[in-house]
Structure formats: structure tokens, C-alpha cells
Amino acid sequence: xxxxxxxxxxxxxxxxxRGRTTGSCATAAVKAxxxxxxxxxxxxxxKVMLPDGxxxxxxxxxxxxxxxxxxxxxxVLKDGGDDPxxxxxSTIYAEVRxxxxxxxxxxxxxxxxxxxxxxxxxxxxxxxxxxxPRLMMRQAVAEVLxxxxxxxxxxxxxxxxxxxxxxxxxxxxxxxxPRLGIVGGISILxxxxxxxxxxxxxxxxxxxxxxxxxxxxxxxxVAYLPGKIGRQFAKEVLGLPSQRAIQIANFLGEALDFTxxxxxxxxxxxxxxxxxxxxxKLAKVLDGVWDTHxxxxxxxxDAVANVAAECGFEQALVEEMRQAxxxxxxxxxxxxxxxxxxxxxxxxxxxxQLAHSRVPLVDRIEVRLFNLNGEAIGQDAA
Numbered sequence: 001x002x003x004x005x006x007x008x009x010x011x012x013x014x015x016x017x018r019g020r021t022t023g024s025c026a027t028a029a030v031k032a033x034x035x036x037x038x039x040x041x042x043x044x045x046x047k048v049m050l051p052d053g054x055x056x057x058x059x060x061x062x063x064x065x066x067x068x069x070x071x072x073x074x075x076v077l078k079d080g081g082d083d084p085x086x087x088x089x090s091t092i093y094a095e096v097r098x099x100x101x102x103x104x105x106x107x108x109x110x111x112x113x114x115x116x117x118x119x120x121x122x123x124x125x126x127x128x129x130x131x132x133p134r135l136m137m138r139q140a141v142a143e144v145l146x147x148x149x150x151x152x153x154x155x156x157x158x159x160x161x162x163x164x165x166x167x168x169x170x171x172x173x174x175x176x177x178p179r180l181g182i183v184g185g186i187s188i189l190x191x192x193x194x195x196x197x198x199x200x201x202x203x204x205x206x207x208x209x210x211x212x213x214x215x216x217x218x219x220x221x222v223a224y225l226p227g228k229i230g231r232q233f234a235k236e237v238l239g240l241p242s243q244r245a246i247q248i249a250n251f252l253g254e255a256l257d258f259t260x261x262x263x264x265x266x267x268x269x270x271x272x273x274x275x276x277x278x279x280x281k282l283a284k285v286l287d288g289v290w291d292t293h294x295x296x297x298x299x300x301x302d303a304v305a306n307v308a309a310e311c312g313f314e315q316a317l318v319e320e321m322r323q324a325x326x327x328x329x330x331x332x333x334x335x336x337x338x339x340x341x342x343x344x345x346x347x348x349x350x351x352x353q354l355a356h357s358r359v360p361l362v363d364r365i366e367v368r369l370f371n372l373n374g375e376a377i378g379q380d381a382a
Contacts, residue, residue: 006055006194008081014206016197019081020059021190022092023133024048026163028059029094031140032074034159036064037096039148049139050193051132057193062091071097075166082197086174087186091166101158104138111168112188117181117325118332121372128177128187129163136193137161163188179299181325191228204254207246211258214244215270223274224248224255226292229370230276237380238274250281253290256358263361275355276368279304279344279377280327283369285351300327307347313339331371344369344378 008018028046035041042064048057062075073095080088099105108114108127115122121130141159150157165171168185172178177187214222223234223245234245248255252275263270275282279300281292286303305321317337324330334340348367356365369378 001054003049003054003056006050006057008057008079008194012197014197016082018197019079019083019085019088019195020057021133021193021195022078022087022165022186022188023130023136023190024050024057024059024193025076025078025092026094026129026133026188027136027140027193028057028061029074029076029092029163030096030137030161031144032061032064032076033072033094033096034141034144036066036074037072037098038144038150048136048193049143051136051191067095067097071095080195083195085195086171087165090168090171090186092188093164093166095160095162095164097160097162099158099160102156103158104141105158105160106134106137107160107162108184109162109164111165111171111185112163113168113172113177113182113185115181116183118329120180120182120326120328127163128182128185130187130189130191132191132193133188176299179325204251207248207251207255208258210243210246211255212262214246215259215262215266215268219244219270221272221274222246222270223276224252226250226252226277226281229278229372229374230368232374233276233368233370233376234274250292252282252285252292252355253358256290256355260359260361263359268361270359270362271364273355273359273362273365274368275351275365277370278327278372279331279347279369282351282367283327283347285354286347301330304330304343304347307350308343311339311343311346313337313343328372331377341378341381344381348378 012018027048031046035043045058045060048059050056059076062077065073067073073093075091075093078087078090078092106127106129113128115124115126115128118124165186172186223238223240225231225247234240283300283303284292301324302322305318308321309318321330348369352365352367368376371377
């Protein structure tokens with residue numbers, strides 16, 4: 001089936017405008033710069049395939065220029081839609097030049113950070129360009145070579161892809177990057193290529209609608225998911241239809257309050273409420289945080305370390321967990337610990353207990369934690 005255009009003119013279900021991720025912007029810039037380098041062409045817009053393989057974006061190109069005789073540059077304006085995105089309105093650029101490696105080499109231009117600590121999605125010393133945007137850029141290079149009749153050279157031509165962001169060092173100060181050990185600028189992110197406007201106050205009103213729909217028809221079980229992690233669990237393990245597996249973004253507290261309110265109004269109870277997602281979000285509840293947006297809460301390493309200390313883990317390990325740059329790094333470190341699953345199960349139990357205090361009309365709350373690959377790390381972990 002031929003891919004179809006994903007139109008940003010179609011509003012999200014909450015009536016807000018979607019946007020382009022930094023990954024989509026960088027990919028469009030790479031494709032445009034390669035057109036200038038190989039064909040001396042400057043298209044006004046570029047077609048960027050999205051990771052789902054079924055859709056593409058049309059991305060306007062803000063500008064072109066030659067850096068030198070062997071390096072072409074293209075720029076894209078980052079449009080985050082109606083999401084409160086620190087990079088909204090910034091200029092993402094790509095400089096493309098030939099190299100002798102017969103491969104694509106990703107490099108950080110000015111304004112894109114470098115990873116300096118383990119536990120991230122990229123290795124130490126690598127530019128902070130996440131795996132999905134890298135795949136998108138690789139595909140974009142192959143597409144350009146195919147379009148100009150040089151498909152036989154895919155895999156044999158080498159290019160440096162230098163990705164940067166104008167004023168990215170200043171923008172990064174508004175993000176968690178300094179705390180994550182990403183120095184020098186922003187990260188190039190995105191798993192779908194699309195920014196969904198999930199972190200806005202107006203999204204809260206739509207969550208109430210979704211909660212009421214989920215609880216309708218005598219539902220016995222619903223699942224609340226802070227993000228996409230846990231969606232497969234809700235569908236394949238719990239067997240829940242899509243209307244009973246709600247993406248609640250950062251608004252766990254509001255979702256629980258809406259649930260209690262709806263149940264009270266209908267004089268009913270819910271047998272089981274599932275909370276499924278990454279501990280980087282859900283473990284913040286242990287610190288009394290119910291709006292888990294990064295602008296309103298600290299990261300969850302201390303909360304996880306506190307539970308580990310109370311469970312009798314060695315003090316040196318507890319301190320190591322506190323000093324980790326991400327919860328994912330804590331998870332990686334704990335893989336070597338025989339009691340890791342026990343710890344995550346205790347964290348699941350405590351999150352459930354705290355959440356239950358907000359929804360007494362729910363008989364039971366079950367929490368399941370997953371890593372970034374969607375693998376269970378607590379109960380039901382292999």
C-alpha cells in the first residue's frame with residue numbers, strides 16, 4: 001500500500017495542533033542538503049517518511065547554503081504545534097559532506113549535545129541523536145540516491161551528517177539535558193516523527209471525556225498509560241479494547257480524580273484499574289508528584305533509590321542509583337542485581353497503594369512497569 005500524507009492541518013482529538021519532532025526536522029534537512037550537494041537543487045519542501053512506514057510528512061525547507069565546496073547545508077523551522085516544546089520555533093539544520101567511510105557518520109553540529117554519561121539511548125561520546133531519527137535519516141539518504149538513479153551506490157557512498165540547532169545551547173538549559181549528562185545542546189528526538197499535543201492544560205478536559213467513555217458500559221477493567229510504553233501490554237495481555245486503554249500523558253492525578261468522580265456520580269465501582277508504563281514517569285508518584293511533566297517535577301532516581309535503601313540494598317548501590325543520569329540507567333545497573341525484580345515489584349506495590357488513596361471506588365489497582373523496549377521489569381517479568 002502506498003504511503004499517505006500525514007497532514008498536520010488535521011487537529012488532534014483534543015482540538016490542538018500537532019507538530020514535527022526534531023527528528024523529522026533533521027531528516028528533512030538532511031534530505032534537502034543532500035539534494036543540494038549531489039544535484040545542486042533546492043526544493044522548497046521535502047517528503048519525510050515516518051517510522052510507521054504508512055505515512056509521510058511534507059516539511060518546508062527554510063533555507064540552503066554551501067558551507068564549502070564539499071559541504072551543503074539546509075535548515076528547517078521546528079514547529080511543535082500546540083505542545084509546550086522548548087525547541088518550538090528553533091532552526092534545526094543539517095550539513096552533509098562526503099566522507100571515505102562508505103557509511104553515514106552522525107556528528108553533532110553547534111547546538112546539538114553530546115552524551116557524556118551512560119544510560120541514554122546513544123553511547124557515551126555520541127551526538128544526542130536518538131535511534132529512530134537516525135533510522136529516518138538513513139532512509140532519507142537512500143531515498144535521495146534512489147530518486148537520482150544511484151540506488152546501486154546505497155551502502156557504498158559515505159556521508160557525514162552534521163546535525164545542529166541554532167541557539168541550541170541556550171535552549172538545552174530549559175530541558176533535562178544538563179542533568180542527563182548531555183552537553184553542548186539539545187537532543188534530536190522522536191519515535192513517531194509527530195509531536196502530539198499531550199502536555200497542555202486543555203488536554204486535561206479531554207482526559208475526563210476519555211475516562212468517562214472507558215468506564216461506560218459496565219467496564220470491569222481499564223488501563224491508564226502515561227505514554228506508549230504499556231500499550232502493547234494493555235492490548236495483548238489484558239485484552240482491553242482501545243477505548244479502555246487511555247493515554248493520560250502527564251496527568252495521572254487528574255485521571256484518578258476523574259475516575260473517582262465518574263464512579264461516584266454513577267453509584268458504581270471499578271474492579272481493576274491498571275497503571276502501565278515506564279518508572280521514569282510512574283515512580284514520581286512516590287515523591288507525591290501527580291503531574292509528571294518534566295517542567296513540574298524532578299526525575300525519579302531519588303524516589304527509586306529511597307525504596308532500594310528501605311529494602312536493604314547496599315548503601316554504595318543506593319548512592320550509585322541516586323547519581324544516575326536517568327531511571328533507565330538505574331534499570332541497566334540493576335540488571336546485575338539478583339533482587340532487581342523484587343525492588344521493582346515493591347515500587348509497583350507502593351505506586352498502587354498511593355494511587356488507590358485517590359480512587360477508593362476502585363476495588364484494586366495493579367501497576368506494571370516496563371523499560372523503554374516494552375519489557376516488564378517487575379511483576380510478570382521473565
